[in-house]
Amino acid sequence: xxxxxxxxxxxxxxxxxxxxxxxxxxxxxxxxxxxxxxxxxxxxxxxxxxxxxxxxxxxxxxxxxxxxxxxxxxxxxxxxxxxxxxxxxxxxxxxxxxxxxxxxxxxxxxxxxxxxxxxxxxxxxxxxxxxxxxxxxxxxxxxxxxxxxxxxxxxxxxxxxxxxxxxxxxxxxxxxxxxxxxxxxxxxxxxxxxxxxxxxxxxxxxxxxxxxxxxxxxxxxxxxxxxxxxxxxxxxxxxxxxxxxxxxxxxxxxxxxxxxxxxxxxxxxxxxxxxxxxxxxxxxxxxxxxxxxxxxxxxxxxxxxxxxxxxxxxxxxxxxxxxxxxxxxxxxxxxxxxxxxxxxxxxxxxxxxxxxxxxxxxxxxxxxxxxxxxxxxxxxxxxxxx
Ligand SMILES: C[S@@+](CC[C@H](N)C(=O)[O-])C[C@H]1O[C@@H](n2cnc3c(N)ncnc32)[C@H](O)[C@@H]1O
Numbered sequence: 001x002x003x004x005x006x007x008x009x010x011x012x013x014x015x016x017x018x019x020x021x022x023x024x025x026x027x028x029x030x031x032x033x034x035x036x037x038x039x040x041x042x043x044x045x046x047x048x049x050x051x052x053x054x055x056x057x058x059x060x061x062x063x064x065x066x067x068x069x070x071x072x073x074x075x076x077x078x079x080x081x082x083x084x085x086x087x088x089x090x091x092x093x094x095x096x097x098x099x100x101x102x103x104x105x106x107x108x109x110x111x112x113x114x115x116x117x118x119x120x121x122x123x124x125x126x127x128x129x130x131x132x133x134x135x136x137x138x139x140x141x142x143x144x145x146x147x148x149x150x151x152x153x154x155x156x157x158x159x160x161x162x163x164x165x166x167x168x169x170x171x172x173x174x175x176x177x178x179x180x181x182x183x184x185x186x187x188x189x190x191x192x193x194x195x196x197x198x199x200x201x202x203x204x205x206x207x208x209x210x211x212x213x214x215x216x217x218x219x220x221x222x223x224x225x226x227x228x229x230x231x232x233x234x235x236x237x238x239x240x241x242x243x244x245x246x247x248x249x250x251x252x253x254x255x256x257x258x259x260x261x262x263x264x265x266x267x268x269x270x271x272x273x274x275x276x277x278x279x280x281x282x283x284x285x286x287x288x289x290x291x292x293x294x295x296x297x298x299x300x301x302x303x304x305x306x307x308x309x310x311x312x313x314x315x316x317x318x319x320x321x322x323x324x325x326x327x328x329x330x331x332x333x334x335x336x337x338x339x340x341x342x343x344x345x346x347x348x349x350x351x352x353x354x355x356x357x358x359x360x361x362x363x364x365x366x367x368x369x370x371x372x373x374x375x376x377x378x379x380x381x382x383x384x385x386x
Contacts, residue, residue, distance in 0.1 A: 022202075026374040052105075059101040061138055064131055066090065068098065069122045072108070078115035129231075132192025140186060141193075144169045148343045165343035176344055181256050191260065194230050197290065200333075202372040204289065204321050205237045208379045213284050213317070214242060222283040223247035227307070228254075228274050228291045232263040234321075235287075239264050250280055274303050282312035289321040293337070294345050297358055304362045311384050318364060318382040325349035326376065334376045355380060 040048070063069055071087050072079055081099060085092035103110035107125070109117040124130055144166065151165040152158075166176050180187040204210075217223055226235040229251045239249060251263055252272035261269065272279065274291070286307050292300045307318055325334040338349035350358065352369065355378075359366050363385050370379040 023373045056101060056105040056107070057134075057137075059098050059105070060107060060125065061134055062098055063102060064125070064134060066098075068095075069118070069126050072116065073118045073123060073126060078111055078117045080114050081116075084116070129192040129195040132189040133196040134192075136186065136189035136193045139189070145340075148339070151343065159342055159348070160346045162346040163344060164346070177254065181254065184256070187256060188260070191231050191257070194290075195233065198230075198233050200375075201377050202374045203237050204234055204287075204319070204379055205241050207321075207370045207372055207377075208319065208381070210238060210241065214245065217247060217284045218282075218315075219246040221247055222280050223249060223285070225250045225252060225278075225280050225283045225286045227252050227272075227278075227286050227288050229287070229289070230257060230261070232261040232267065234289050235267055236262075236264055239266055247284070248280075250283075252280075274306070275299075276306065278306045278310040281310045283310070283316055285317045285319050286311070287319045287321070290323070292320060292358075293322055293341055293349060294347060296345075296347050297361070300358060301362045304359075304364060308363065308384065313384045313386050316384070317367075320355070320380045320382065322355070322378060322380070323349055324352050324355065324376055324378045327351060331376045352378065 037045070066088055068084070068088060071084060079087075081096045082092050084099070085095040088095065099108065099110075099116050102108040102122075103116065107119065107122055109119055111117070125134075147169050148165055151168055152160075155164070163175060166179075167173060170179055172179055174182070180190055213223060223245060224235060224238055226232065226249075229235055230253060232251045235249055235251050239245065245266075249267045250270050251258060251261055251267055252270045252274075253261065254273070255271040258269045258271050263269065270279070278286070280286075292303070295303065304318070310316070311318070323334050323337055325331075325338055334349055342348045356366050359380070359382055364382040365385045367381045367383050370381070372378070
């Protein structure tokens with residue numbers, strides 16, 4: 001998208017008016033980021049990447065631990081440094097340093113030198129899942145990420161053939177999911193991280209014409225199975241959009257995860273291991289969101305093979321919602337995710353062609369791809385080759 005510089009808002013203008021839809025906002029933000037990356041001087045960029053942004057994250061976590069965002073949000077309007085310090089029972093000179101940092105990173109708004117306001121972003125930082133996600137990053141994420149370069153060097157600068165870096169970090173033989181099963185607090189934090197990841201993407205229900213699933217659906221049968229659906233956000237979205245849905249809606253995941261999911265009444269919980277036969281036969285759709293990127297082609301074929309055996313030819317669909325990396329126009333978040341998957345599972349992000357070849361190799365036909373206009377995610381609709 002081409003943005004004319006004179007149309008970009010001045011720093012203090014209300015950004016609410018700039019992009020009327022989330023899509024335009026996301027496109028403008030991407031253009032502004034690219035512009036910034038080109039304009040920033042090399043040493044400035046290094047300082048921002050490795051110093052300013054990590055310390056902004058540190059300020060946010062200190063503020064979280066002191067309940068600063070909650071205290072600020074409890075009262076309408078601005079709060080002064082002394083007033084906030086008093087409410088929090090902390091030293092004003094310390095509180096000022098944290099507030100200053102949060103204001104510099106536009107996490108809070110500041111008026112003059114002493115008054116601070118909440119922002120939509122600081123309000124989201126109060127959502128329990130956001131708090132859990134940040135806890136996960138501080139306790140597991142960042143200490144783990146910091147060891148990845150050393151691990152990659154130790155195996156000779158190649159893509160790991162299998163999992164390894166996580167096991168090296170946690171001194172365990174368990175996969176990250178098995179490890180999380182035995183660490184319930186970290187599991188809750190990880191679910192928060194998944195929520196942040198999903199919320200940052202376009203809801204699948206806005207991208208895909210889901211009413212097509214209800215057309216000629218067998219109302220006595222299962223409409224949607226959210227396979228390894230985690231916290232249940234996607235299937236909740238479906239029920240929210242079609243509250244009168246007749247037919248069964250099922251959330252499947254590992255037992256611990258499925259038990260903890262916050263799902264609406266009308267959705268069934270079902271513990272299920274994706275590497276075993278799929279117990280729900282002839283569903284209208286089997287939905288897989290951010291699952292296949294965890295697995296090599298071989299394991300993904302195993303998983304898809306189980307779904308295939310349950311599908312009703314000409315009726316059932318598999319919907320795969322995944323990040324798709326582009327070799328031509330790669331995006332930071334997709335590439336970051338690719339490297340985390342590489343280190344953690346010995347896998348990685350796939351290009352659209354990789355996806356097509358994978359589906360083809362297992363006898364599933366890629367019917368249509370719905371590309372998000374906000375990011376690099378694609379929703380791919382698959383059918384059995386008949
Ligand atoms: C990256 S998360 C995605 C969750 C959800 N689909 C979403 O987009 O929010 C991967 C999910 O796979 C689940 N999972 C991992 N191994 C599994 C297995 N063998 N059987 C079933 N679920 C599994 C995890 O518990 C987790 O919820």
